[in-house]
Amino acid sequence: MDTATYHTIRHAxxxxxxxxxxxxxxxxxxxxxxxxxxxxxxxxxxxxxDADGLIIEREAVL
Known part of the structure; x- marks a missing residue:
């Protein structure tokens, strides 16, 4: 089993x-x-x- 790797992280x-x-x-x-x-x-x-890498999402504030 291969471990997934990512080379980009972007903000939302x-x-x-x-x-x-x-x-x-x-x-x-x-x-x-x-x-x-x-x-x-x-x-x-x-x-x-995400398909293009990792995205930093923010928790919704109610």
């Missing part, structure tokens, strides 16, 4: 977040968690798998 608005060496979904999640901790990405954001 299309702004690039990461474009580099292929990384696993787990590594991408760690990267997003670290960005949330630094305040670079909003709390409640999560990764969505």
């Amino acid at each position: 608005d299309g702004q690039p977040f990461y474009d580099g060496e292929p990384i696993t979904l787990a590594d991408a999640q760690v990267m997003i968690n670290e960005a949330i901790a630094r305040g670079d990405v909003e709390v409640g954001s999560y990764l969505h798998i």
